[in-house]
Amino acid sequence: MTTQQLVAQIRKKKSFLCIGLDVDLEKIPQQLLTEEDPIFEFNKAIIDATHHLCVAYKPNTAFYEAYGLKGWQSLEKTIQYLNQNHPEIFTIADAKRGDIGNTSRMYAKAFLEDLGFDSVTVAPYMGKDSVEPFLEFTDKHTILLALTSNEGAFDFQTISMEGKELYKQVLETSKSWKNSENLMYVVGATKAEYLADIRKIIPNSFLLVPGVGAQGGNLQDVCKYGLTDTVGLLINSSRGILYASNDQNFAVAAAEKAKELQQEMAAILQQSI
Numbered sequence: 425m426t427t428q429q430l431v432a433q434i435r436k437k438k439s440f441l442c443i444g445l446d447v448d449l450e451k452i453p454q455q456l457l458t459e460e461d462p463i464f465e466f467n468k469a470i471i472d473a474t475h476h477l478c479v480a481y482k483p484n485t486a487f488y489e490a491y492g493l494k495g496w497q498s499l500e501k502t503i504q505y506l507n508q509n510h511p512e513i514f515t516i517a518d519a520k521r522g523d524i525g526n527t528s529r530m531y532a533k534a535f536l537e538d539l540g541f542d543s544v545t546v547a548p549y550m551g552k553d554s555v556e557p558f559l560e561f562t563d564k565h566t567i568l569l570a571l572t573s574n575e576g577a578f579d580f581q582t583i584s585m586e587g588k589e590l591y592k593q594v595l596e597t598s599k600s601w602k603n604s605e606n607l608m609y610v611v612g613a614t615k616a617e618y619l620a621d622i623r624k625i626i627p628n629s630f631l632l633v634p635g636v637g638a639q640g641g642n643l644q645d646v647c648k649y650g651l652t653d654t655v656g657l658l659i660n661s662s663r664g665i666l667y668a669s670n671d672q673n674f675a676v677a678a679a680e681k682a683k684e685l686q687q688e689m690a691a692i693l694q695q696s697i
């Protein structure tokens with residue numbers, strides 16, 4: 425999916441919501457556990473109930489890898505279901521990969537070609553030759569970790585080297601990489617106060633912003649400094665939507681939470697026009 429197509433979907437749905445499909449078998453309604461593939465059945469119910477309210481889904485691969493072969497098969501079924509039924513929705517494999525070049529090429533092939541995701545998250549710290557193999561997929565997007573939502577982000581990402589914080593160095597250097605126009609960046613919603621500085625370096629790039637909901641990030645704060653002329657934001661919420669209820673009405677409850685965020689986004693978009 426091109427960035428223009430993503431922006432068109434955002435305008436059409438009045439939403440820049442990304443729903444995180446982080447399925448924890450201990451948190452889903454227990455009656456689903458009798459199904460042959462509880463993870464997929466849960467995802468399917470969530471997707472069926474929320475697809476009109478969001479423009480992206482982001483399965484975090486940890487929640488599938490944790491269940492071995494069965495988990496990987498659930499991930500495969502989930503992305504196939506999305507690509508077949510909702511090809512207009514942007515898909516993100518939140519896998520946080522990155523390795524020496526030939527290994528990165530295999531990661532890129534796994535997520536972007538074999539599974540068929542539109543994008544994959546990548547850690548930047550092994551540098552240019554670890555990221556460019558992902559960028560070789562020019563019809564896909566590589567989402568680079570810039571300033572993450574967790575407390576540990578302050579251990580390295582904000583440390584200054586020669587007067588420049590590491591996350592800023594990542595943003596600036598990555599712009600010189602081949603096919604960098606296909607880069608997006610992760611910035612945590614809990615770090616909204618950094619967005620004005622971030623926008624000085626990457627004024628137009630799309631940002632994937634996790635941390636709204638369970639981590640306490642604020643949508644209004646993120647939009648105040650992060651919004652661009654073409655929106656430029658995908659706001660992720662996972663637990664805050666998925667686990668709104670764990671009774672039989674879980675999908676309806678999830679849709680209600682998603683709708684609250686979508687309506688807040690619609691109001692923000694209307695004001696910014």
Ligand SMILES: O=c1ccn([C@@H]2O[C@H](COP(=O)(O)O)[C@@H](O)[C@H]2O)c(=O)[nH]1
Nearest residue numbers: 444484572573612634638639661662663
């Ligand atoms: O900086 C980051 C990068 C990734 N994540 C991931 O996003 C979701 C957030 O889930 P919530 O339940 O809405 O907190 C999850 O998959 C994280 O691994 C992040 O939170 N922060």
